[in-house]
Amino acid sequence: MEDAEIQAPMSSLSLDVTVPCEARYLPILRQLAQRTVAYIGYHKSLCEEVVQTIEYAVHGVFETKEHAYTDIEIRLATTETSMLVRIRYLGAPARGDGPTAIEQLLSRPDGDDVPLDRLRRAMTTVVLGREAGADGADFCELTRALPEDP
Incomplete structure (x- = not known):
């Protein structure tokens, strides 16, 4: 696929x-993120906003001095109606009660804004949490409606 080529999305992409x-x-x-969002068919004016939103959800993890996580797992997928971005932050131990490490990190002010607020403005849903079990990971799940006219 050439950079300028935009195709209608598959019924399901993962x-x-x-x-x-x-x-x-x-x-x-x-x-x-850029190639996936463009392939899905979002208008140019929305492409950069969606890509930046994904970056806000991961960038702080790479920049923090705490090194709370060892790896990041990202799933970019589509359903019939939505784009789903699921980010798993691997390697951090469970913190017990209270906010997860990712909730705390995304709630810290970054310049004039808070990353979590940016996520909530750009996406339809934002869910943060921790998966249950010994292999559980912190996660951030973002959704946005698919474009109507790719």
């Missing part, structure tokens, strides 16, 4: 990638 929490992987994640 891309999964796992990368270490190292800043050198940020450009790969950005390019994956």
Whole structure:
């Protein structure tokens, strides 16, 4: 597929990638998000907003000095009506009661805004939490309605 080519999305798309929490992987994640969002068919004016939203959900994890996570797993998928972005933050131990590490990180002010507020403005739903079980991971799940006219 050439960069300028836009196709109607498949009825179901699912891309999964796992990368270490190292800043050198940020450009790969950005390019994956850009190409996926463009392929899905969002208007140019929305493409950058959606890509930036995905970046807000992962960027702080790479930049923090706490190194709370070892890896990030991202799933970019579509259903009949929505785009789903599910991010699993791997390697952090459960914190017990209270907010998860990702909830705390996304709630910290970054300049004039709070990353979690940015996510909520751009996406239809934003769900943060921790999966149950010994292998549970912190997660952020974002959805946005698919474009009507790709």
